[in-house]
Amino acid sequence: MTDKNPDPTHIRLAKRVAEQLNCSRSTAEQFIEGGFVSVDGQVVEAPGARVRPDQAVAVAPDASLLELTPVTLLLHKPVGVEAGLGQPAQGGAGQAAHASRSQGAPQAVTLLNPASHLAEDASGIRVLQRHFKQLECFTPLPTEASGLVVYTQDKRIARKLAEDIESLEQECIVEVKGDIAPNGLQRLCHGLSFNGRPLPPIKVSWQSETKLRFALKGIRPGQVPAMCEAVGLSVVAMKRIRIGRVPLAKVPEGQWRYLQPWERF
Template sequence: MSNSLPESIRLNKFISDSGFCSRREADRFIEQGCVKLNGKTVAVGAQVFAGDEVRVNGRLIAASAADKSDRVYIAYHKPVGITCTTLQTVQGNITDAINHPERIFPIGRLDKDSEGLIFLTSDGDIVNKILRAENGHDKEYVVTVNKALTPEFIQKMSIGVPILDRVTLPCQVQMQSRFVFKIILNQGLNRQIRRMCEYFGYKVVRLVRTRIMNVSLGNLPVGHWRNLPAEVIAEINRAVSGSTKVATNVAARTSKNSAKSGKNPQATKAIKKDAPRPRTGRGNKSPVKKEAPRNKGRTSKPRR
């Protein structure tokens, strides 16, 4: 292991910085007893020191190098039916769909029955930064519903909708056509848009994520991916760092104010009209895999 390691580093960060997986996935590996530190099973929160040996499922994890020029950052147009997980046991998982030569993992999630833009990378550090700042950056979607839209629906969607025992944050909503609207969120609740629509009696027929922060889906075909250029990565890092600091400051002020008032800022009343939680389970069919060209390019289909 490299001697460039700081005096100590949390085990999950050490694993994610190596490019093996995200910190959240690292914590799951640790909780499942799949991680050995110097030959011994350890708990979440363990520290790694220079000279320590870390293995995940028997695979030696190398310390992260300071130079990240070899890290992979891609934008992928996820098709419907692909699950945003790296677990090989899940049929239609995103890593098998892309079949990238490097070990990469998704940043955030996009529902199996939704399509559109999602980032994947081998840089565990940026994954953690983006996930920590998940509620601080824009995500844009184009949504098709099963019945005609009304000005009232657009207005109520934009001011906040009671779902999951809370009210969603205000957002930008714009009607595109009779059945299609665009929505920009800076919040990431589970199946948020679908639940918001269901609250008003609408069913989502199609949901496409078209933008994350400064990166747009553009004309990237379904099932294809493209590399993100260095300047875009730098801009994402700057945006994420700024939103993380703002979120931390807001949380600190909120905590301080609630301590003075004796109120819990997260306490909300249960909403009776909330849509039921979706049932989990795999679909009956997996998407048809596409044959991909072998030549490398800025835009690429999955390689088979």
């Protein structure tokens, strides 16, 4: 339905819908991008698609611009993929890993597509192409770390993350190796310094023989590796599993889910 040299008898879908509904072209485009318009029984989300006069163009009876709300996507970023490092520094648990930017590493935003959507997503939101446009990330995670990264179209959520990321508790699982020093766990919880400044109390506990759980606020790049090194441990891997009250939940690496309406950071 899209040709470089279109047949003059074919018209843009947005124009056809505008004529059928007697509405503005911009309103027609919103209905199309909202997934409410079908051509010959197949939903088409591209306002610029061209249709023939004999093709049946239908607008869903329940079409409403009220449904066109912005969305927030929660991605489980794999190791080896960059996320948000092109944004102004906002802090974030993942930055605790070595934050050197890997040249040529793929961008996490490329994983946001219908094919990588979590099949068991409980949000009930219908996946649309417009959900992958104008996304912002305020929760950067370096290439060496994995875990939760937030991409949003919602200006309210963007403002919340930009302004409050320092005060939101972030939880991460850190795989370590080495022998921890005597009283090392207690020192991780309170008593260490970073960049010449004493660290506030932090929640640290063992998840297994090789994995520590960190829950902390205002984390700085390199902080967790430096803390571990101070007690005789070195970081093998790091995974962020929660930001504020929003968990990664059971999302496999490389997949994403929608933030549900009731979830709040």
